[in-house]
Amino acid sequence: MRGKSTGLGLAASLGTVTLLAGLAAFAGGSPASADPNTTTPVSAGPADFTQAVATGQPSQYNAPLERCANGTDHPLSGANPLLSEPPTTHFTSNVGLSEYVTFTGNQWYGDWNFVFTNTTSHVLSTDCAVLVFRAPSGSDDHGYTATQSYGHPQQDYLEVPRGDGTSFYVARLGFHDVPLDQRQIAPGQSFTYSLGGVPSTAISTEQIRDSLAFTADLDLKGNESLIEHYGTDRLTN
Template sequence: MHVPSNKRGLGAGLATVLLLAGVAAFAGGGSAAADPNTTSAVSAGPAGFTQAVPAGQPSQYNQPLERCANGVNYPISGANPVLSEPATTQFASNVGLSEYVTFSGNQYYGNWQFVFTNTTSQVLSTDCAVLVFRAPSGSDNHGYTATVQYGHPQQDYLEVPRGDGTSYYIARIDFHDVPLAQRQVGPGQSFSYSLGGAPNSAITLAQMRDSLKFTADLDLKANQALVQHYGTNRLTN
């Protein structure tokens, strides 16, 4: 089962299977859209894309397959640049995805899930992908899950408070020690990014959904420029 993680790191259970009720119906525009704790789905990104295939085997840390296996903190001085960048108000992605957000919990604490579905006819590797989004401040539980019940992800992660009860969150999903196939999401398959915390009326589920920008690593450069730009921290596993 999915084991929650905190800001000190991610447990191995993050790679467990995600079986959300209504995922398939939602991707197809089913009745789940009427649920007040679930947004409608939106889509972004091109129908086709080219993604370089990394060489190497699991645990060969000098090979491209393990390019995000190890990481360090990238502290920056002064205000984080995300605070001065134009806000994303419409879901954006460099690969074809649909996305919706769901919430479970109460007025004191709950969990949000950004649920993505690969809408292309190609296999997508989510290794080294970067997510930037806005959500209630103070998340203490976050992680990645997929319909494939394998994998060993960790994160480069940062929360940047805006001062209005919400924060920007930057996360790079980093796999290690598993084959390429266990880092991939096939056509029609889903994966999610989750976080927990106290709800805040300063932002709605739809605004959370529309604030997200997803950047897949297409060129094996690991989105390194993004994590250094935002000054992320590497979480222990």
């Protein structure tokens, strides 16, 4: 169903966030170079990184494992700083990832899938990772999937319209009530962030791909300073 509000869109997408086998196979493969709706992959980030391992058990909400299970809104008193910061024009990441974007839909509505692959030799936890990117304004459906069919994701989220048919989007991925290994991406595995909305000629799929900055949570601080800086809202699932 389309035309949902942002909150309801997230509730619907994350309520059924288990990844279908077809999408899992697709996320683990390479984009078809002849497909005009699929970009070529780009890579960023160091091949070697160190990430602190969260302790605690699922549903122990005062434990580091559940540090992003709950969240609050962070309203800003003035203009969002994204509007004055230099936009990202080349995919960036603090861990080694490849990324491509594929679009499925038509001129009235479609879905952009950001497909990431862990290109390092280390297991990556995507818990509390922050994505900042630019895409057509007015997304009403957005969520996270992975090659694993579990995860119970939450999300801190914000759209910042630029007034030119595009918006900046900020999303922090958060998980709850599942073990650590169900929040992780092994070397060579993929995960996907999806955005649904109306296409705009103001931005190409390649520009959407290149606008993305990915920040993994490496120190168990939950990237809290980033989401407070950008004024995200906590959406329910």
